Every structure is written in structure tokens, then in C-alpha cells.
Amino acid sequence: MQIEIWRKWLLVAATVFLVAPIAGCGSSDGLVLVSGTVTYDGAPIPEGTIQFRALEGDQKAYAASIVDGKYEARVEPGPASVEVRASRFIEGKFVESNPGEFDQVGEMYIPEKYNSRTELKVTVESDKLDENFDLVSK
Amino acid sequence: MQLLKLESESSAVDRRGGFTLVELLVVIAIIGVMVGLLLPAVQAAREAARRMQCSNNNKQISLAMHNYHDAFKTFPYGHKLEVAGQTKRRDCWFHRVLPFIEQQSYYDAYDQVEVTYGQFPAEYIHRLPVEIAGRPVDAFMCPSDPSGPARGGNGSTTGFKGNYAVCAGGGNPTTAIIANITVPINYDMTVDAGGMFGRQLARRFRDCVDGTSNTLMLSEGMLRGTAAAWGELGGYWGGAPHGSFGFSTGETPNTTVPDRVYSCGSTTWRKAPCENGFAGGLPGRYNFARSYHAGGVNTALCDGSVRFVSDSVERQLWRNLGNRDEGGIIGEF
Numbered sequence: 385m386q387i388e389i390w391r392k393w394l395l396v397a398a399t400v401f402l403v404a405p406i407a408g409c410g411s412s413d414g415l416v417l418v419s420g421t422v423t424y425d426g427a428p429i430p431e432g433t434i435q436f437r438a439l440e441g442d443q444k445a446y447a448a449s450i451v452d453g454k455y456e457a458r459v460e461p462g463p464a465s466v467e468v469r470a471s472r473f474i475e476g477k478f479v480e481s482n483p484g485e486f487d488q489v490g491e492m493y494i495p496e497k498y499n500s501r502t503e504l505k506v507t508v509e510s511d512k513l514d515e516n517f518d519l520v521s522k
Numbered sequence: 523m524q525l526l527k528l529e530s531e532s533s534a535v536d537r538r539g540g541f542t543l544v545e546l547l548v549v550i551a552i553i554g555v556m557v558g559l560l561l562p563a564v565q566a567a568r569e570a571a572r573r574m575q576c577s578n579n580n581k582q583i584s585l586a587m588h589n590y591h592d593a594f595k596t597f598p599y600g601h602k603l604e605v606a607g608q609t610k611r612r613d614c615w616f617h618r619v620l621p622f623i624e625q626q627s628y629y630d631a632y633d634q635v636e637v638t639y640g641q642f643p644a645e646y647i648h649r650l651p652v653e654i655a656g657r658p659v660d661a662f663m664c665p666s667d668p669s670g671p672a673r674g675g676n677g678s679t680t681g682f683k684g685n686y687a688v689c690a691g692g693g694n695p696t697t698a699i700i701a702n703i704t705v706p707i708n709y710d711m712t713v714d715a716g717g718m719f720g721r722q723l724a725r726r727f728r729d730c731v732d733g734t735s736n737t738l739m740l741s742e743g744m745l746r747g748t749a750a751a752w753g754e755l756g757g758y759w760g761g762a763p764h765g766s767f768g769f770s771t772g773e774t775p776n777t778t779v780p781d782r783v784y785s786c787g788s789t790t791w792r793k794a795p796c797e798n799g800f801a802g803g804l805p806g807r808y809n810f811a812r813s814y815h816a817g818g819v820n821t822a823l824c825d826g827s828v829r830f831v832s833d834s835v836e837r838q839l840w841r842n843l844g845n846r847d848e849g850g851i852i853g854e855f
Contacts, residue, residue, distance in 0.1 A: 433780060433797060442837045447779045449795065471802035481800065482677055482752060483646055491803035
């Protein structure tokens with residue numbers, strides 16, 4: 385009789401200990417994955433940064449790097465403004481900002497309407513989103 | 523009497539019986555699960571100890587700042603205004619607080635050095651010999667950062683690079699809520715980023731209008747290994763005017779938004795993205811608070827108290843914390 389009670393207790397305890405850690409798993413930061421391609425005048429941007437800033441609430445920004453026109457960012461769901469930046473060197477232009485060191489000057493070639501005065505907007509859904517951006521110089 | 527007792531004992535043993543194999547296995551399984559739960563916790567205790575040491579570093583540096591204020595009636599500048607021909611060019615707050623963090627003899631050696639380094643005179647501090655510039659100071663190193671003791675952030679890899687930086691501010695929250703929040707703390711900075719520290723800005727306690735317990739003094743950053751780049755957080759020996767001296771509260775701790783300094787030691791460092799400001803033709807220079815501690819960064823407020831601020835802190839609150847006189851209400855954080 386006593387052993388029967390022991391057995392039941394043990395089984396319950398075993399179930400609790402085995403199941404509890406599994407129930408506690410799963411990420412909960414509320415961010416969703418957005419991925420896609422970014423092109424400029426039809427060609428994929430070789431190297432750059434894409435940034436999503438939430439238009440509601442705390443207006444946090446989330447950024448990811450663009451490599452060969454592809455990006456993958458973890459972003460807060462909701463409406464967001466999008467900024468794209470990419471740079472290249474200016475041929476033959478060097479400046480001595482630091483003593484004895486001539487650095488090649490670069491330029492950010494994406495127009496303002498895609499970054500500092502961005503007009504790009506996107507609504508991030510609460511599931512995996514594919515979002516492609518085709519930027520044009522004119 | 524003796525006989526009777528013995529008899530009852532032996533009969534009790536008989537009645538108790540034993541455990542079955544299944545019961546034993548279940549008990550072993552439970553113990554196994556509990557050990558499995560406990561072991562990672564033991565490893566987390568090591569990180570907790572490192573985090574505690576880091577928060578102690580914050581405390582020591584902020585006390586040194588207070589003692590500096592007691593001696594000079596002002597906080598040190600973020601970094602020195604550069605003037606051609608001056609000695610100890612690009613000196614920053616790190617050098618100023620050395621005597622107050624029990625590094626008096628080191629400070630004296632730095633202060634008195636009058637040597638030439640290669641073909642150049644010791645006008646710039648990053649030209650100083652490695653015996654001076656390359657000396658790591660423990661109190662400026664976060665034990666959780668595997669890069670330490672790192673060197674760089676000053677064109678070569680001679681100068682020591684630490685984890686701690688002063689707060690430059692978070693910009694004006696009422697005029698630039700959505701875009702362009704990150705305030706340049708660059709070479710040509712004439713604007714005030716809102717914080718207690720900046721170029722040649724020797725502010726006092728009275729400038730901390732929001733109250734010393736509502737204004738950030740210090741936080742930490744992530745080192746991107748030893749690299750020659752200019753302006754990365756903590757590059758005390760020459761990188762200060764390129765952004766090394768301070769951090770911006772424009773974005774929350776450990777943000778995915780890249781730091782932007784003159785040149786990055788690495789643009790692909792995990793969890794510490796960086797954009798080349800100069801080579802990329804990008805305006806503005808800023809670093810954000812980052813750390814290897816899980817979930818947040820250690821900070822020191824101007825009153826000398828040390829707080830662990832979570833990555834999920836409200837962005838507007840974090841910006842208000844960075845600014846000394848924006849008048850915002852600081853909620854719980």
C-alpha cells in the first residue's frame with residue numbers, strides 16, 4: 385500500500401521535472417524576421433546597411449547589413465520607415481585627417497530620399513516577411 | 523528487554539522491503555534533470571562575477587570623477603580641443619582621471635614625457651612610446667570582454683583601448699524624434715550633444731540640471747579586437763576626437779544600429795556592427811553602449827551610483843538619461 389503511494393508520487397514528480405524545462409523554452413523578444421533584396425538602379429547593392437525605425441511607440445531602430453543585395457533583419461512588428469545606406473571610394477581623393485596618414489575619401493551614393501529624408505515605408509507583419517526594395521537614382 | 527528490542531528492529535527491516543528498479547531509474551532521472559538545470563547556472567555564476575567586477579570598475583571611475591571634481595571644481599573634458607603645435611594633442615578624460623584612480627605615477631610618466639617617436643615629435647599622444655601609451659589599466663577593462671587587453675583605435679596598435687566611455691548625450695528628443703537622432707561627436711563638433719561630456723566641455727555639477735541621479739556619466743562598449751582603426755569606443759590614445767571618448771544614448775544599449783566612427787576595427791564583429799564614417803562618406807560620429815553581459819550594460823550615473831540598464835529600456839527614457847537638462851521625466855529603468 386505504502387509503496388503504491390510512493391510510486392504515484394514519483395511518477396508525478398518525474399513528469400513535473402521533465403516537462404517544466406521544456407515549457408519554459410521559446411524566444412519572447414517580440415521581433416520578427418524580415419528579409420529580401422535591395423537593388424540600386426537595377427543592380428544589387430554589394431555592401432551597405434538597411435535600417436528600420438518603428439513609426440509608433442518607442443521609435444526604436446533595427447539595422448542589418450546588406451551583402452550582395454541581400455539582407456536579413458530582426459524587426460519590431462508595425463509600421464516602420466526604412467533607410468538604406470551604401471558607400472564607395474572617390475577615385476584619387478585623399479585627405480590627411482590624422483598626421484602622416486592619407487586616407488581615401490568615400491561617398492555615400494544612395495540618394496537622401498532613401499536615408500536621411502527617407503520616403504520608404506513598410507508595415508512589418510507579425511510573421512516572416514519578404515520585402516524587396518528597388519531604389520532608383522532619379 | 524534487550525532481546526525484545528532487537529526482534530522488533532529486525533522485523534521492521536523486513537517489512538520495509540526495497541525499491542524496484544523502475545523507481546530507482548526514475549529517481550536517477552530526476553537527479554539527472556536537476557543536475558542538468560544546475561550546471562548551466564554554475565557557469566552563469568562566473569559571468570555574474572565578471573559583471574559584478576565590471577560594475578565595480580564603473581563605480582571606481584565614477585568616484586575618481588567625483589574626486590577630480592573636488593580637486594578642480596569641474597569634471598574633466600571629454601577630450602581636448604586640438605590646436606596645432608600643442609603638446610599632448612588629443613588628450614582625453616582617461617588621462618585626466620588617472621591620478622584619481624591610484625595611477626599617479628603612471629600619470630606623472632605621461633605628463634613628463636618629452637621624447638620623439640620616429641621622425642615625429644610627441645605632439646600627438648598616439649606617437650608616445652609603447653611603454654607609455656600601451657600600458658593596460660585594469661580598472662578600464664571589462665573582464666567579460668574577450669578582446670581585453672586590446673590596443674588600437676589610434677591609427678596603430680600601440681595605444682591601450684579600454685571598455686569605458688563617458689556619456690556625450692542623446693540629442694534633442696523634441697526636434698528629432700524619428701530620424702537623425704544620433705548626434706555627431708566628431709572632429710568638427712560645434713553642437714552640444716546634450717550630455718555631460720564633449721570637446722573641451724568642462725562641466726560642473728551645477729550643469730547637471732536634471733539632477734545627478736537622472737543623468738548618465740559612464741557606460742561600457744564592446745572592443746572589436748586589437749585593430750589600428752580610429753575612433754572606436756575606448757581608444758583613449760588618439761582616437762578621442764574621432765569618437766573614442768564617448769557614447770551616444772541615441773539608440774538603446776546593444777542596438778543593431780551600427781556605431782559610426784572615423785574608421786572601424788571590424789565591420790563584421792558579432793553583435794557590435796560598425797560603419798566607416800570617413801571611408802563611407804557618412805556624417806556624424808557616435809558609439810553606442812554595448813557589452814558582453816547578458817541583456818544589458820553597466821552604467822554609472824553622475825551621482826556615482828552604478829546601474830545595470832536593460833537592452834529593452836525605453837528609448838526615450840534612455841535618451842533623457844543621457845541628456846543633462848532636457849527636463850524629461852525619468853521613469854523606472
